[in-house]
Amino acid sequence: MSFVIDLDAERREVQYPDGIPVKFGGEQFIFPAELPAEALDPILSDELDLVGLLGEVLESSDGDAGIKEVVNALFRRPSLPRKFLEAIRQTYAILLGDQHEEFLKRRPFIGDYVRLTTGLTKVYGVELGKLFRSADSSESDSETSSPTSPDTTGSTPDESGSAPDSPDSSDSDG
Template sequence: MSSYVIDLDAERREVLYPDGIPVKFRGEQFIFPSELPAAALDPILSEDLDLVGLLGDVISSADGDAGIQDVIGALFRRPSLPLKFLEAIRKTYAILLEGQHQDFLDRKPSVPDYVRLTTGLARVYGVELGKLFRLGASSGSDSQTSNPTSPATTASTPDASGFVPDNPASSESVD
């Protein structure tokens, strides 16, 4: 019997929806993939869109303490960004809704629809977009003296990896 350090064929805990993630939108059901395909992030992370560059400009122009004025200034330096971003979102949803995308578009999703859907899917997929764009050094250490974190399971670990429960005490503010 072989033993693997990483077994990508093993059952995945994050697959809570083996038949896909059902989403109701304007009276119709759409099925999103059970797991977020890596290709779905390509349009958002493209060099043409350059969101990472935008965030880098904002942070460097504000010496790490960016405010709304810094973000607006960076956006005005990239006047084509809003249109490119909307196109990237559409491409991402075309990847996620393969075979269903035109039916989805026929229901004329609004910007708030995309925001709610993206937020909901990010929670189900366990993706934190802020972490995708994090700049600078990580909090980890590559030194020879660093110790690995404890392998022991704690009560705070969710039952399914990738699932991020709502936690108003985190970085989101509650009105």
């Protein structure tokens, strides 16, 4: 029997069986091989209300948001930057567990958090923008619209978690 979604298929633990090593401040920190769902809780909390902020920005700009709309929305929420930074710290506390205190002793700069978050999102394969997008945002009931691609493609791997073979790529460990 073939499954559409196989949660038992190979996971990132196979690629990073001992976790994802990150060098910072001369020390190595190990992040979990898979992103725990709970790690997003601080960022998506009702108290922080980033979804509300994004909605407000988009509503005030009729979907064409610029720096002015973002800054205006931030001024209406003066405690947001501090709450956001705390949410980032909480997220890293979840990811690092017992290593978190040692990580904080290295006194990470905002740029360190940005670079680390950017790197980890690539490894984890998570795009925060997609988390905020409506699930049906690409669908249309219009009679004049048509799908841009067929429902199935030959490029989808047979097993969840596996990558399609690419003869043009070369393996490199670094």
